[in-house]
Amino acid sequence: MRVESSGGLPLPELERQQAGAKRRRRRARAAAAAAAPRTMAAPATAVQRLFEACREVFTGAGPGAVPPPAGVERIKSVLDSITAADVRLTSSMPYFRRVDPYGTPKITYLHLYKCEAFSIGIFCLPSRGVIPLHNHPGMTVFSKLLFGAMHIKSYDWAASQQDTPDVQLQAGPRLAKVKVDGILTAPHETAVLYPEDGGNMHCFTAQNACAVLDVLGPPYDDGSGRHCQYYNVRSSAISVAGSTILPGGDRYEWLEESEPSRDFYLVGSTYMGPKILDH
Template sequence: MPFFSSERAPIITYLHLHESDKFSIGIFCLPPTSVIPLHNHPGMTVFSKLLFGTMHIKSYDWANEKIGSTNGEAIDPKGNPDGLRLAKRKVNSEFTAPCKTSILYPADGGNMHCFTAKTACAVLDVLGPPYCDPDGRHCQYYHEFPFSKFSVENLCLPSEEEKEGYSWLQERELPEDLSLVGVPYNGPKIVKK
């Protein structure tokens, strides 16, 4: 299929299968080296299934717990004036189909994730409820920074190893280099019974 050609720029194709006020279903077709940048699914549960190919997935959840400090005070991980917010990494691995379906919950399971295609691959996504700007469920993209890039006075994590599991995320505009094209789905219709 032309959606997976490595001879063209890494354009990601989205086949929109179905949408209702309760959920949406779609398939992302990624040619080799293409990337869906780090983004979120606010207030949504997402089922993602790698249909074929190999993909690297990195995902985060917000570090909502208060993190201790050397002076005994709690440090709020929810951000600072620079818009940075602490996130805890949930997944940083390569997956090859067939593999298990991943489930992202609104506050757990890696609600913010990034997909990098190692080979041509396709991902089926079911979102419940679907994105909806008026209801506050809009896609936000993020820059990712290593934990060590910013110093936090008196921050006390149990070990150096644990620090590796945290990163700072900062909201960003829609990435200019993201090439995502929607195409019509011409397969069987999904109907209510």
């Protein structure tokens, strides 16, 4: 007995036609999918890569703990690759203009990220802008000059270098070893400051418009004793107990804790570059 479909075709023939139609539709969809452009995940931005490197290196580290050499190199490598364009900064922005040609210009800080383990931010200095001599207690600091030229002078406490054992630490001026005293011009590799070495105390003087990307691990925290202290150079004398201290030709100066200069103006502003995704 021949059974026909309601359309008049035998069922086997109708099933063959339907199966053929399904195959043709599958082939058409496959061809369309192959021809369509593939949607790729957007590559991570430079600041996102920096954040992820800092999170992996600093998270879990105790106060004053120096990251392992591999961790330091990872963060430094990411910073070395970052440019002003990556954070959407140019020297023509208002942050870098001198409003008063005779007064001391204000410094602008752009906050990118901060947690208990580390912070990321950018200091914007107009020409002749100064960040006075200050310290970074128990902190490892990465500084990348994005553009411009600046004079940098940095120190480490002499006692921490174990090259002046006869110097007794006491209240008042302390002897410090000059680590760097010169002009840095971008592009330049990232500088690394350690809790006891590398120029933990430093001051910046902009020779022209400058931007400095800083990573602090851990960040300043008054409650944990990591508060920013400022210093004045009392004297460049290098005589202790009547004898001159010049091991290896190194320079020493006396530093005394002080209040920041009254003409030091540091203001915050909104960072307008690519955002950091904390997920």
